[in-house]
Amino acid sequence: MPGNTLHADYPWTSPDAPFVVAAPMMKITLGRLAVSVSANGGLGFLAGGFDLSPLAKDLGETAEFAKSQGLQLHDGILPIGVGFQNWGSDLQLALAALKEHPVAAVWFFAPKQLSDLLDWAKQIRAVSGGKTKIWVQIGTVAEALEVAKTTQPDVIVIQGADSGGHGLAQRASLLTLLPEVIDALAEERIDIPVIAAGGIVDGRGAAAALTLGAAGVALGTRFLACSEAVIAKGYQDQVLSVTDGGASTVGTTIYDVVRGIHGWPRAYNGRGIANSTYHDAEQGMSEAENVEKYETAVQQGDAGWGPEGRMTTYAGTGVGLVREVMSAGEIVKSVQKEAVQTLQRSTAKYVK
Amino acid sequence: MPGNTLHADYPWTSPDAPFVVAAPMMKITLGRLAVSVSANGGLGFLAGGFDLSPLAKDLGETAEFAKSQGLQLHDGILPIGVGFQNWGSDLQLALAALKEHPVAAVWFFAPKQLSDLLDWAKQIRAVSGGKTKIWVQIGTVAEALEVAKTTQPDVIVIQGADSGGHGLAQRASLLTLLPEVIDALAEERIDIPVIAAGGIVDGRGAAAALTLGAAGVALGTRFLACSEAVIAKGYQDQVLSVTDGGASTVGTTIYDVVRGIHGWPRAYNGRGIANSTYHDAEQGMSEAENVEKYETAVQQGDAGWGPEGRMTTYAGTGVGLVREVMSAGEIVKSVQKEAVQTLQRSTAKYVK
Structure with a gap:
């Protein structure tokens, strides 16, 4: 089994390196950033935010940009994801955009209630023939269990308390939330990979999340300091x-x-x-x-x-660990490399 | 170099296993718990709290108990530590108790201002001939740098936001606080080992802290569920x-x-x-x-x-990861073992 257990679903990702995701950040992570991440062995998300009226146009431009970068479609699918702030998003606008430009994954976040996601997942799966994977972000063990049993997503994103931007006001960090969610899912014999988000900036944080049981890591704050970010x-x-x-x-x-x-x-x-x-x-x-x-x-x-x-x-x-602007691709590669080096070095102290 | 870089200062600890500490918890971690932890390859702290009037008597009973358990003095020193809530603690009471029963380490926490710790460190070092090591717990990068430059402790304990009981209201978790403190100390060429506290419950959390750069880990909440805890x-x-x-x-x-x-x-x-x-x-x-x-x-x-x-x-x-009552010694051993297994397993996914 390769290190990256999600590689089969996202075949352009590095099979032998940790799975690294650029998290959607509204108005900041758009097509160029998402494409650059996916072109460098990671998975980039274009942030749809809550106003989806520009989404179809944004995805069209992203598809053009991907083509110009030599980034291939995979099974007819643009190898990036799209993030939604579900509380304010219009499903019909989402479906229209995703039908025209199918993507590899959608990332749901903050619906008015979790049950709203059932219809989103069903209709997006229908419009993409199941090719668009469903990711759902949660912030508590209870949310993870409810979502796993109802929406049955392909990936659960666990957002710990260190995250920037929006999240549940009352939350644990990944240090305890991640293993508790993993144990709770295992107890219910639910097998859904989890991606860790919130407080991961470099290879050390990524290595920590992997030891806590994550199948991959999502970085937001770090990508604020990348050349492809749309940021003042x-x-x-x-x-x-x-x-x-x-x-x-x-x-x-x-x-x-x-x-x-x-x-x-x-x-x-x-x-x-x-x-x-x-x-x-x-x-x-x-x-x-x-x-x-x-x-x-x-x-x-x-x-x-x-x-x-x-x-x-x-x-x-x-944010205190973000010290220089790099390209999105360099960030992906450096986090992957440093994470593996960190794991090796930490293990070598105790295992001869 | 052994895995446990602190082994030389605390020679009863396991040299080839992660350094595991039982954090002081007022009225709960007293002599039996501290001794049991140190007798099993860790370092246990007796909680002095802020009212030190019973401390000399508590330490006397602890010394008796240690003797009954066959736990040797090391260089004339009782192989446990004592924790203080410095904002309310009386230094003279501390000195009297520590003079009668020297211990391996003292753990300072929450002084009215950090500069108060200078006198505490100086006098305790004097009364023990430097044998009692000074530990200081901090919650921000600024505190770590100030303490490192002034009190110059032997160990810095970094308390992340997941900790139980008292801590700074505004704080990051260990996931970002620990590497940022380590980088800040390295930039100033300050070489003080750091112990991670706050959110570590089992070997997964311990492994995560080690990848983030900790020299060891301190557990509090987990020891609430041990047979030696003084707890209703x-x-x-x-x-x-x-x-x-x-x-x-x-x-x-x-x-x-x-x-x-x-x-x-x-x-x-x-x-x-x-x-x-x-x-x-x-x-x-x-x-x-x-x-x-x-x-x-x-x-x-x-x-x-x-x-x-x-x-x-x-x-x-x-707390959601604490599921059974074990002896303090079993907790130390299981965290050490699981931490190393976790590091090995995580590394093996990426390094063949």
Whole structure:
């Protein structure tokens, strides 16, 4: 059995290296990034977000870009995935886009209720003849078990508490959540591979997730610092400069408020770098005033970011480990290589 | 170099197995537990808590128990450690107890300010002729760097966000905090071994911590379910029955309030299983009423615990992975064995 147990379903991935995924990040991970990751032995996800009206056009451009890069279709399928924020997404728009441009996987996240995913999975499987694999992201053991028994996804993504952007406000990190989910699935004799997300930035984190039982790893924050990310310079510069990720980032809903994004299920918040928007809200500034100041900051361009800035800088606690901009492909290769070296080195200390 | 790089300083520990520590838990990890851990190749800590008036007597009884178990003094030193909650601890009481019964290590935690630890370290090193090693627990990269440069401890304990009981309210998990601290120390050319704490329950978590760069691992929650723990049956039963640790536990200060414990530095809270004390506080119950109800629950004995109960059940997010009561020694051995097996198995997938 190769190291990458998911290789059979995603045959362009490296068979003998850890399975590395670029997680969907709304407005940031689009076609070029997804294609670059898949062209380098990983699996990249284009972020559909919650407004799917541009999805068909985005996928069309992505297919063109893939062709220009020599990235082949596999069994008629574009070898990338698409991520959805299901609470706000329109299934018909998704189906229309995926019918025109079938992809290898869809990643569901944050439906209003988990049972909503049944219809999504059924219809996407139908439109792709089962070729599009269903991934579902969860944040608790209870969610994992419910999803495994109802939607029966092809992959479960376990999102630990260190993740950037949105996630359940109350959650464990992968350190305990991942093995507890794996044990719970095994107890029910459910065999679904799990991908670890939240706090994995380099080969050390990837190696840790593999020892905890993951079949592969998904990175978000790390890909904020890649040349293919669609990201403002002010945002990317802040990601590179911030240290002490646990102390510098906070889980909050204020960044949704100032950006005018309503509709996230109540159990969720978003982790980002604490800035003036957050600190002022904590000090009691009214939402109306905070929104007004945010809109002024938007006009400042890159200067609107930074610890004294007001622009939202979603990032996980691993942001302190992100120190340079690399290409998406280099990130995939370096994480794979460093993960294996880390495992070898750690084992060699105890096994002669 | 043996796997256990700390073996030279703690020569009764297993040289070729991961270094496993039983973390101090106030009123729960006392002499029998600490001795049992050290007698089985680990390092056990007797919890001094913040009221050190019984410490000299506790250490005297522990020394007797160690002798009865055939656990030798090493270089005149009792082969266990003692933990302090420094914000409330009296240094003179500590010195008197440690002079009478020197121990292998002291573990400092939560001083009012980090600079307070300088005097503690200096005086304890003086009273033991440098034989008592200084351990300091931190929760951020900034704390690690400050402590490393000032107190210059022999060991830094890094406490990630999954830990039970008290810790910094705003923190990353070990997944990102541990490698970021290790990189920050390396950048400053500081060579102090780090022990990982917070979310490690079994060999999988231990293996993960080792891949992230830890020189050893400290377990707290897991030792709540050991036969040597001083713990009410109601508490231990709840630890065994609770699942989904991230969803079942919360970080809060309400448990200090009802127990009448004042003085924790403001940046700290405590993670415990969410129960009626917590839920009522969230619903707006007055502290006075919550205290009164708590005091009634205390009278109920073991029935005062449970999800509908009111008794404090500090535990980390790993509580869902704790499923049976074992002896402290069996826990040490099984974590060591499983950690090495996990590393071997994970490596073998990618290295032929």
